[in-house]
Amino acid sequence: MLQTAQRTAKSKTKKGAPPHERFLEAFRWMLLARTLEEKLVSLYRGGHITGGVYIGKGQEAVSVACGMFLQKGDVFAPLIRDQAGRSAFGEPLVDVARTYLGSVKGPMRGRDGNIHRGRPREGQLAMISHLGAMVPVVVGALMAKRWRGEKNFVGLTTIGEGGMQAGAFHEGMNIAAVEQVPLVIVATNNHYAYSTPNDREFACSDLVKRAVGYGFEGYRIDGTDLARCLDVIGGAVRRARAGRPPQLVVAEVLRLSGHGEHDDASYVTEDIKREPFARDCLKVVEKQVVDLDLVDAETLQAWRNEAAAKVEEAIATAQKEPAPDGAAEKWCAVSTPELVDFSLATDVGGA
Amino acid sequence: MSITYLEAIREAQAKVLRDDERVFIYGQDVGGTFGGAFKATKGLAKEFPGRVLNTPISEDAIVGTAIGAAIHGMRPIVEMQFADFSSIALNQILNNAGTHYWRTNIPVPITVRLPSGGTKGSGPFHSQSMESIYAHYPGLIVMTPATVEDAYTMLIEAVALDDPVVYCEHKYLYYHLKADKLPNDGWPVGKARIAREGRDLTIVSYSAMAQESLLAATELAREGFEIEVVDLRTVKPLDTDTVLASVARTGRLLAVGESFPWGGVTAEVVARVASAGFHLLDAPPVRINAKDTPIPYHPNLWSTHRPNAKVIAEKVRKLLRE
Numbered sequence: 001m002l003q004t005a006q007r008t009a010k011s012k013t014k015k016g017a018p019p020h021e022r023f024l025e026a027f028r029w030m031l032l033a034r035t036l037e038e039k040l041v042s043l044y045r046g047g048h049i050t051g052g053v054y055i056g057k058g059q060e061a062v063s064v065a066c067g068m069f070l071q072k073g074d075v076f077a078p079l080i081r082d083q084a085g086r087s088a089f090g091e092p093l094v095d096v097a098r099t100y101l102g103s104v105k106g107p108m109r110g111r112d113g114n115i116h117r118g119r120p121r122e123g124q125l126a127m128i129s130h131l132g133a134m135v136p137v138v139v140g141a142l143m144a145k146r147w148r149g150e151k152n153f154v155g156l157t158t159i160g161e162g163g164m165q166a167g168a169f170h171e172g173m174n175i176a177a178v179e180q181v182p183l184v185i186v187a188t189n190n191h192y193a194y195s196t197p198n199d200r201e202f203a204c205s206d207l208v209k210r211a212v213g214y215g216f217e218g219y220r221i222d223g224t225d226l227a228r229c230l231d232v233i234g235g236a237v238r239r240a241r242a243g244r245p246p247q248l249v250v251a252e253v254l255r256l257s258g259h260g261e262h263d264d265a266s267y268v269t270e271d272i273k274r275e276p277f278a279r280d281c282l283k284v285v286e287k288q289v290v291d292l293d294l295v296d297a298e299t300l301q302a303w304r305n306e307a308a309a310k311v312e313e314a315i316a317t318a319q320k321e322p323a324p325d326g327a328a329e330k331w332c333a334v335s336t337p338e339l340v341d342f343s344l345a346t347d348v349g350g351a
Numbered sequence: 352m353s354i355t356y357l358e359a360i361r362e363a364q365a366k367v368l369r370d371d372e373r374v375f376i377y378g379q380d381v382g383g384t385f386g387g388a389f390k391a392t393k394g395l396a397k398e399f400p401g402r403v404l405n406t407p408i409s410e411d412a413i414v415g416t417a418i419g420a421a422i423h424g425m426r427p428i429v430e431m432q433f434a435d436f437s438s439i440a441l442n443q444i445l446n447n448a449g450t451h452y453w454r455t456n457i458p459v460p461i462t463v464r465l466p467s468g469g470t471k472g473s474g475p476f477h478s479q480s481m482e483s484i485y486a487h488y489p490g491l492i493v494m495t496p497a498t499v500e501d502a503y504t505m506l507i508e509a510v511a512l513d514d515p516v517v518y519c520e521h522k523y524l525y526y527h528l529k530a531d532k533l534p535n536d537g538w539p540v541g542k543a544r545i546a547r548e549g550r551d552l553t554i555v556s557y558s559a560m561a562q563e564s565l566l567a568a569t570e571l572a573r574e575g576f577e578i579e580v581v582d583l584r585t586v587k588p589l590d591t592d593t594v595l596a597s598v599a600r601t602g603r604l605l606a607v608g609e610s611f612p613w614g615g616v617t618a619e620v621v622a623r624v625a626s627a628g629f630h631l632l633d634a635p636p637v638r639i640n641a642k643d644t645p646i647p648y649h650p651n652l653w654s655t656h657r658p659n660a661k662v663i664a665e666k667v668r669k670l671l672r673e
Contacts, residue, residue, distance in 0.1 A: 075423075112454045119455075120422050126455050130442050136412040137447065140419025140427075147375070148424060168442065171412035178407055179416070333449070333489035334514040335458040339541050341588035343623055 016292035019227035022234075024294060026068060026088070026226055027285050028303055030060040033084035034282055035307040036093065039315060040100055044261050049100050051113045056081030058256030059188055061226040061281035064088050065233035066156055066186050070123075073150060075141045077125040077134040077157035080115040081188070081255075085158070091124060093310055097318035110324035131163030135172025135185065142181035154241045156184040161250075162193025164210075165201055173246075177215035182240040184247045185216070186233055188223055190255035191277075195267045211248040223251030224281040226288075254278035352532065357525035359499045359533060360391050360464075363506035364428060368399045371426060374510060375402040377417055378430030378464075388432050389466055389525060410436050414443035417461045418451070426510050427461050434465035434519065435479040448515040449490035458513040462506070467495075467519040468559050468609055469641075469657050474648035480558070480608070480641075483615035485517040486587035492516045493587040494540070497561035499530035501584055504537025512540070521559040528562070543590035545597065549579035552603040552667055555594050555620050557583040560607045566660035571667055578667060586616045594620060595628045602633035603670055607663055612640035634673040639666055 018024055037055040044053040056063055059081045067088030070076050076089045087093065098106025099117040108117050108126070118126030125141070127134055138155040145153050163169055164187055176183045193201050204210065211218025217239065221232045229251065236247035254277055258265040272278060289295060295303075332340050354362070367374045376382075376392055382405040386393030396403035406413045410431065417427035431437045437444065444463060452458040469478035486493045492514050496502040502520060509516035538544055546561060547568050554564040561582040568578035581597050583589060598604050604624050606617035617638035624636050639658045647653050 075419075108454060109456075116454070120451075120457050125419075125422075126451075128446050128450070130446055133411075133415060133442060133447055136409075136415025136443075137419035137422070139412070140416035140421070140425075141423045142419075143416065144420040144423035144425045147420075168411045168415070171407070171409035172415065174407055175409055175412040175416060333453045334492065335452050336492075336512055336514050338539075339492055339512070339514065339588055343589065343591040343627070 015296075016294050018292065018294050019288065020230040022068060022230055023227060024289070026061075026064045026230055027289060028307070029064045029068070029084050029088045030226075030282050030285060031303060032087055032307045032310065033060050033064070035304070036096060036311045037083055039311050041261050043100070043315070050102065052260040052262060053100070054080040054115050054260045055257050056083050058253050058280060059190060059223065060084040061229045061285065062186060062188050062223040062233070062251040062253065063158070065226075065229040066158055068230070069234045069237040070154065070156060073123070073153045075123050075125065075138050075153070075155035077127065077138045077155070079127055079134070079158045079160070079163070081160070081190075082158055086124070089124060093314035094317050095119075097314040098321065101315075101318040102323050103318045103321040104324050105321050106318070130168065131159065132166035132169030132172055135159070135169055136175055138183060139172065139176045139179055139181050142183060143179060146181070152241060154182045154184065154237055156186065156237065159185060159187045160193065161187060161189035161191070161198065161201060161207060162196070164207060165193075173210075173214045173216065176246045181246065182243070184233070184236045184240050184249065186249045186251065188251045188253055190253050191272060192255055192268065194259045194263070208248065208250040216246045216248040217244060218248040218250070220250045221252070222277060223253035224277060224279040224284050226281060226285050252277040253281070256280055353529045354499060354533060355526055356499045356502045356520070356528040357389060357391060359503035359530070360506060360520055361393060361395070362533060363503045364392060365395060365398065367426070367428070367507055367510045368395060368402060371510070373424060373426040374428065375404065375420075375425060376428045376430060377404050377406055377413055379406055379408060379432045381405060381430050387430060389522065391430065391464070410439035411443055414440040414461070414463065415447065418443060418448050418459050421459045421461045422451070422457060428510060429461060429463045431463065431465050433477045434467040434481045435476050437463065437465055437481055441484070444485065444491070444515070444517065445488045449488050451490070452514065453490060459515050460513050462509040462516045462518055465517060465519045466522050468521040468523055469646055469653060470522050471650050471653060472648060473646070475645040478646040480519070480610035482517070482519045482586050483610050486589075486616065486619075490515065491587060492540070492585065493519065494585050495519045495558040496584065497521075497524070497546070497558050497582045499528050500534050501537060503533045505540060505584070508537065508540045519558060523559045524562065538584065541585050541588045541590060543584055543593040544582045545579065545593070546582040547578065547580040549577035550601055551577045552605060552671060553579045553581060553594070553597040553601045554605045554607055554663065554667070555581045555583060555597075556607040557586055557616065558609065560609050560658060563658065563660045564607050564663055567663035567667060570660065570664050576667070576671060583616070589616070589619060589623070591623050591627065594624060595631070598624055598628050599631045602631060604632065604636040605663070605666060605670055606636070606638040607658055608638070608640050609657060610641060612643050615640065634670055637666060637670055639663060
């Protein structure tokens with residue numbers, strides 16, 4: 001399912017040496033994610049998207065590294081700021097467009113929206129909003145794979161420092177270590193849980209210290225440094241796959257958007273915007289691409305154009321498709337037709 | 352040979368472990384040589400190595416793990432140590448398992464066993480009946496077996512179903528109910544059963560209260576009343592047709608449940624009969640539930656808090672005079 005970005009990346013003239021062998025490939029996924037999310041924001045502002053839009057601006061370097069080292073047979077449970085990782089893992093752009101626009105042809109068919117999407121049997125779990133809840137679900141999926149005799153698989157789930165304070169997350173980390181499943185948790189400290197800053201979220205000196213307490217191996221990274229994200233998250237995936245204990249990576253960034261696009265993020269202080277981790281990771285990468293002379297300006301522009309064209313195509317496809325119809329819906333939440341509560345379906349449903 | 356309700360639950364689990372390699376049991380103290388707080392999994396860890404696993408005290412993560420395994424091809428049975436503690440796992444059961452098929456088109460075949468209901472001296476946190484909460488949410492099947500035979504066949508059926516099942520097994524019935532043998536086939540899931548035929552009044556009940564209702568009916572028979580007892584067996588889906596057909600024969604309805612009185616299964620039964628069968632009724636439909644307080648510890652309080660055959664019989668006599 002991987003799209004064309006990585007294929008064409010290698011065909012271009014490589015002048016300087018990139019700081020990681022998959023640096024340019026990662027850059028192109030980040031570019032695609034940013035382009036897509038900018039488009040989603042513009043559709044939202046124009047009133048074309050119902051509900052919310054949640055973007056990963058500033059977190060693309062971390063997220064892309066989460067998706068890139070996973071392969072077929074692995075399990076990925078992304079959260080709300082993981083467009084780059086989702087795409088790198090293989091989620092088609094049209095899945096995103098269809099879910100945000102509510103097309104019946106999308107994986108969620110208008111029954112769920114925005115970032116609550118996935119293809120669970122293909123390894124991409126569909127998150128619920130309750131934070132921490134997906135951690136044990138990945139653990140169970142990995143246990144199933146072990147029972148079924150599959151080999152060489154790994155699971156990766158993401159969380160923010162906000163979600164790290166939920167009880168479900170603690171239970172999930174603990175049970176992952178008890179079951180010794182090949183799990184990587186990538187936690188991005190973007191310094192705000194919606195509007196609440198770190199000092200009202202947790203009191204430990206460094207979130208990565210929790211790894212030891214749960215029986216994980218832990219690493220801390222600057223989430224605005226793509227090469228470092230690729231090194232460390234790629235390494236964590238490799239170690240989990242090789243049978244090391246579960247891995248925790250904590251990345252420091254600043255969320256460069258509101259919680260959702262309805263939120264102007266006016267609570268983000270000017271001081272924190274001057275912190276080193278407040279850099280825009282995509283701009284950092286773009287500067288490295290130019291400074292290290294990795295590709296010429298013409299190629300860079302061609303990549304931007306290609307990303308924009310793919311996004312336009314996905315959106316245009318979804319926009320042409322039918323929306324769900326409440327009158328045609330079967331309103332059936334169980335898969336066994338004879339166990340539908342018939343009285344509810346006839347007396348209440350749709351009334 | 353005689354077999355108890357509790358033994359039937361153990362035997363059903365042994366059977367599904369034997370017949371289906373996708374099945375595993377996951378819960379607190381279920382494994383090792385211990386076999387669960389009530390011994391519902393006694394000996395199974397030894398008979399099925401690696402498939403009956405003790406867990407940390409993490410109800411949320413236990414169910415979450417089961418969900419992940421189920422999505423990826425397994426058939427987990429989760430044992431909650433007490434139904435009361437499933438409150439900690441509500442999020443996973445309601446919001447994850449209950450929504451998954453609707454959202455993604457992929458069902459989540461987990462069975463969550465809830466040792467439910469009151470026993471003497473168990474108090475507020477080891478006595479609850481949670482079926483109404485689970486039945487309220489879409490996407491779940493809620494079973495409430497009242498007989499040894501149903502305890503056995505419905506648990507086997509629960510594991511076979513593709514949908515998430517909340518299986519409410521009553522702790523009071525564990526040792527009190529016995530059968531001569533286990534059946535090969537059960538009554539279909541989702542269908543209520545006429546547990547006793549009668550023509551004067553219909554009692555609709557389930558789980559331990561179905562047994563109390565049968566006792567009340569026996570007592571009332573000595574006074575010349577013929578009481579029909581409908582055992583719902585599953586409360587979601589709720590077999591409205593069987594209930595209405597019974598009320599059509601008797602003209603009177605009493606719904607009996609052990610859970611708290613606000614809303615719940617008995618309210619649902621009364622609402623459905625009042626709405627779809629108002630013309631069938633010769634008297635207002637009535638219900639009996641536990642009291643609207645936490646469940647008391649002391650037997651003197653508990654025996655008053657919980658409905659029983661005596662209270663049911665009194666209510667029936669009153670209703671028959673109307």
